[in-house]
Amino acid sequence: MVVRILGEGQFDLEGEALHALKVADAKLFDAVAGGHEAEFHQAFHEVLRLVRERGAHLAAERLVESDLVLPASDTSLDEARKLFTAHPV
Numbered sequence: 001m002v003v004r005i006l007g008e009g010q011f012d013l014e015g016e017a018l019h020a021l022k023v024a025d026a027k028l029f030d031a032v033a034g035g036h037e038a039e040f041h042q043a044f045h046e047v048l049r050l051v052r053e054r055g056a057h058l059a060a061e062r063l064v065e066s067d068l069v070l071p072a073s074d075t076s077l078d079e080a081r082k083l084f085t086a087h088p089v
Helices: 016-034 037-054 077-085
Strands: 004-007 008-014 069-071
Touching: 004 037, 016 037, 016 077, 037 069, 037 077
Parallel strands: 004 069
Antiparallel strands: 004 008
């Protein structure tokens, strides 16, 4: 799975890293849905850390469609809520 972190690039995750990402993403979703600021920041930074540490960073010259796009690391809970609940037109 190719994951893009806005402003940082793309990372390729496979195997156990994908399972860990799904678990962390579920915690992030719950924090956003519940409006819990502290839990959001903890879960969001855990997702970013997991992607950065367990994913293989793809070269910028390599153009690959992302399966998942994460906002920049300085995203607030309110911004995340708007991004994660936006519906395509």
